[in-house]
Amino acid sequence: MKCIENYEGFSKISYNNYSLESKNMKTKKIKRPVCYLVGLLAFGLMLYSCLQDETDLDSQETTGKVIKGKNRELSIDVARSWYEAHQTPVVTTRSVVTHFELMTKLHWKKGYENRKGKFEVVEVPLLTRGGAVLMDRETMEKYKDTERGKIRNISRMVIIKNLETGEIINFVMHIVGTYDYLMKAKHFEDNSYLYRAPDLSGSVYFYEPEGGLVNGWQYKDGKIVATISQGTEEGLEMQANADTRSESSECHYESVFVEYDECTPFIYEDPEYGIGFGIECRTRTKYETKLVCNNIYYDKDGNAHTWFPPEVDGGGGVGGGYQPVAPKAKAIFRNSNMTDNSWKTIENLLNKMTKTKIGEALYHKLQEALKGKTLIIQFISDNMNSNFDPGLGGIKMRMDITSSALLHEMVHALQSYTEQETWNATQLNREFEAHLIQQIYINSLEASERTWWYEKSKNDSRWNATRLLVRYIDEFGNLRPGVTEEDLQKILNPKCIEDFRNVGYNNVDYPWLNSRKGSDNFKNLQNLYK
Ligand SMILES: [Zn+2]
Numbered sequence: 241m242k243c244i245e246n247y248e249g250f251s252k253i254s255y256n257n258y259s260l261e262s263k264n265m266k267t268k269k270i271k272r273p274v275c276y277l278v279g280l281l282a283f284g285l286m287l288y289s290c291l292q293d294e295t296d297l298d299s300q301e302t303t304g305k306v307i308k309g310k311n312r313e314l315s316i317d318v319a320r321s322w323y324e325a326h327q328t329p330v331v332t333t334r335s336v337v338t339h340f341e342l343m344t345k346l347h348w349k350k351g352y353e354n355r356k357g358k359f360e361v362v363e364v365p366l367l368t369r370g371g372a373v374l375m376d377r378e379t380m381e382k383y384k385d386t387e388r389g390k391i392r393n394i395s396r397m398v399i400i401k402n403l404e405t406g407e408i409i410n411f412v413m414h415i416v417g418t419y420d421y422l423m424k425a426k427h428f429e430d431n432s433y434l435y436r437a438p439d440l441s442g443s444v445y446f447y448e449p450e451g452g453l454v455n456g457w458q459y460k461d462g463k464i465v466a467t468i469s470q471g472t473e474e475g476l477e478m479q480a481n482a483d484t485r486s487e488s489s490e491c492h493y494e495s496v497f498v499e500y501d502e503c504t505p506f507i508y509e510d511p512e513y514g515i516g517f518g519i520e521c522r523t524r525t526k527y528e529t530k531l532v533c534n535n536i537y538y539d540k541d542g543n544a545h546t547w548f549p550p551e552v553d554g555g556g557g558v559g560g561g562y563q564p565v566a567p568k569a570k571a572i573f574r575n576s577n578m579t580d581n582s583w584k585t586i587e588n589l590l591n592k593m594t595k596t597k598i599g600e601a602l603y604h605k606l607q608e609a610l611k612g613k614t615l616i617i618q619f620i621s622d623n624m625n626s627n628f629d630p631g632l633g634g635i636k637m638r639m640d641i642t643s644s645a646l647l648h649e650m651v652h653a654l655q656s657y658t659e660q661e662t663w664n665a666t667q668l669n670r671e672f673e674a675h676l677i678q679q680i681y682i683n684s685l686e687a688s689e690r691t692w693w694y695e696k697s698k699n700d701s702r703w704n705a706t707r708l709l710v711r712y713i714d715e716f717g718n719l720r721p722g723v724t725e726e727d728l729q730k731i732l733n734p735k736c737i738e739d740f741r742n743v744g745y746n747n748v749d750y751p752w753l754n755s756r757k758g759s760d761n762f763k764n765l766q767n768l769y770k
Contacts, residue, residue, distance in 0.1 A: 306434045311353040311360040314401040314408070319362035320348055322408055323399060326612035331366065331397065333412050333447040334576075340528035342498060343369040344412075346397055356434045358403045363432055366395040366412065370500035370524075376443070379419040380497045380525075390422050397449070398433045398562070410449055411562050416496060417442035436560060438462040443496070443530075446562045452576065455563045456530065464536050464544055464560055471529035491533040498526045568594070572607055573617040573634070582619065589643040596684040598677065598715060599647060601768040606650055609657040628652035630663070644685075644693070648678040654764055668740060668750040669761050672732070675706040677765055680715050705739035717765030725758040732761065 323346070334341040344366035351364040374393045375383075383391050394415035401408045415431050421441040422428065431437050436444070436459060445456040445468065456468030476493040503521040510516050538544050564570065565580045566587035573586065593599035616634025620626070626637040628649045635649045651674040659666060682693050697703035712728050714720050719728060737752055759766070 306354050306356045306432075308354045309352065311355050311362070313403060314353070314355075314360035314362055314399065316348070316351045316353060316362055319351070319364075319399045319408075323397075323410065327410065327449055331412065331449055333450075334452065340498060340526055342372055342395075344395065345369075354432065354434055359434075360401045360403060361433050362399045363413075364397045364399070366397055368395060368500065370502055372498050372500035374414055374416045375497050375499065376416060376418060377495055377497065379417075379422065380499075382419050387423065392422065392428065393417070394429065394431055396433075400433070400562075409567075411454065411564075412447040412449055413562075414445040414447070415440075415442065416445070433562075436462060443468060444560060445496075445530075448564075448570070451574065453528075453530070454565070457560050458532060459560075463538075466532050466534045466536060469531045469533070471531040473529055475531065476529045490535050491531055494530050494532050495527040496530060498528065500524055500526075568603075569617075570614070572603070572610060572614055574614040575617050578617070578619075585639070586617065586646075589641070589646050592643045593647055593681070596681060598681050598684060598768065599643070602647060602650055602654065602677070605764075605768050606654045609654055615653055628656070630656050644678050644682050647681050648674050651677050651764065658764055658767075662753060662756075665751055666753045666756065668737065668745060668747075668752040669756055671740065671745060671750060672706075672709070672736060673762050673764055675702065676709050676713065676762065679703070679706045679710055680765075683710070684715075701739040701742045702745070705736040709736065713759065713762060713765075716769060717759065717762040719759055728758045732758070 329345060331344045331346070332341060333344070347365045347367050351362055354361050354363070373391055374395070375391060379391060394413070396413050397410060398413050399408065399410040413433055417425060417428060418441045421439070425437070425439070427437060431440055438461075440459045440462050443456055443458050446454045448454055453468075453470045457464050458466035458468060471493045476495065479493050500523070501521045502524045503519050505517060505519045508516050508518060536544055566583035568590045569583055569586040575582075590603065594603050616632055618632070618634065618636045619639050620636045622638050622640060624636070624638065626635070626641050626645050626649055628635050635646070635653060637646060637649065652670065655670050655673070656663070659670065682690060708731060712720060712723050712731065719725065733752070733754065740750070741747065
């Protein structure tokens with residue numbers, strides 16, 4: 241298989257005629273065991289699939305070249321309607337650990353299209369509140385007032401469509417030049433997601449549309465020299481206090497500064513003219529801390545590679561692109577304090593879940609209900625139970641949660657959108673449905689897992705009641721052949737109700753809405769595939 245294009249294959253580094261697998265194997269053999277060539281392993285992410293068919297005319301025509309202003313599917317108008325249906329007009333990027341925050345608005349009139357290979361991109365400049373400008377420490381310290389006009393950066397919303405999968409994603413991109421580069425660069429604004437100027441020296445940062453730093457790259461003379469990830473203030477302090485920087489350390493902390501005007505209107509009384517209004521502005525500075533790692537090397541053909549010791553392998557590749565951690569999880573959940581490892585835990589559960597038909601359907605149904613918003617996800621200690629908390633607007637889960645338990649809570653999250661009016665009266669009705677969907681999901685897993693689950697739950701009356709329900713209702717929520725609504729209603733009330741009550745689903749916390757009969761209790765299941 242040849243990878244001729246990928247999400248990030250736009251930079252100076254050429255992937256054409258570059259076989260990832262063979263290169264990977266070769267390099268592994270010659271490198272020390274701790275040095276893993278990660279190369280382009282970000283491919284696992286759903287958006288980065290390799291083109292298998294190299295004879296595809298369309299990609300041959302465009303591979304390696306950025307074509308401006310001629311998008312065929314993702315025009316500015318299409319991007320705008322997509323964006324307005326999914327995202328908020330005001331975009332706040334903020335750091336997880338520092339006090340960095342940047343409020344911006346999209347300037348659609350200045351948006352533009354470009355494409356390369358199977359990716360079509362629309363970039364829209366972001367107008368920052370208070371005229372905020374990002375700069376590195378050197379620029380901050382060196383620049384004179386007369387040079388103010390040259391201190392600029394690129395802040396854009398990037399909207400990308402993968403023509404193969406039809407998937408559209410968006411994120412925020414900031415490009416911050418070094419002082420020397422900004423002073424001499426004539427076409428700084430030409431830098432874009434798909435194109436980096438051959439003399440670019442500086443940093444490219446990718447942020448979630450409403451959140452923190454995802455990843456970034458540092459450039460020197462148009463070549464990638466380092467990877468960037470979120471830093472911490474503690475790390476920055478520790479580094480400042482350390483006498484000498486360890487020789488072997490590839491990573492260090494850096495700050496990027498945000499200078500903006502903070503204006504406050506005020507009222508004053510003039511002895512001659514009476515009441516007047518004024519506005520007072522002050523320039524303020526905030527900073528954001530980054531961890532910069534010099535882990536890039538170039539092979540004899542000029543191809544860039546990155547390596548990480550396995551324990552910090554963030555799945556990073558090389559190429560200057562956007563590399564989200566846990567895209568599936570972050571599409572429906574949020575938690576600004578969660579580590580990448582925790583995100584990956586959730587991603588793995590979702591990957592497992594969406595390999596089944598019912599898990600895939602539920603994931604998409606919930607995503608549809610969320611309309612671009614996200615649910616909060618929190619880890620709780622292992623002596624508590626995972627649950628969907630409507631007050632929190634999200635799911636509390638144990639670190640050792642199984643994919644089926646997460647699926648159960650996702651059913652409740654979906655119910656919170658579809659059953660708002662009857663929410664308080666139907667707790668037990670909704671539990672029946674969540675249990676049934678969970679059992680149907682487990683039934684679609686491998687035999688060993690089904691057995692494990694059966695052994696674990698065989699003495700639990702509610703799970704035995706749920707398994708009884710499976711004999712009446714099929715995987716689409718419909719009555720099985722030969723079963724009538726009356727038959728189903730008879731086992732729901734009183735049998736199933738009693739079986740749930742026996743294991744703690746009391747009638748105070750879990751009322752049963754008796755007017756809801758038979759298969760009407762499984763409407764979300766019935767609608768999963770619609
Ligand atoms: Zn439940």
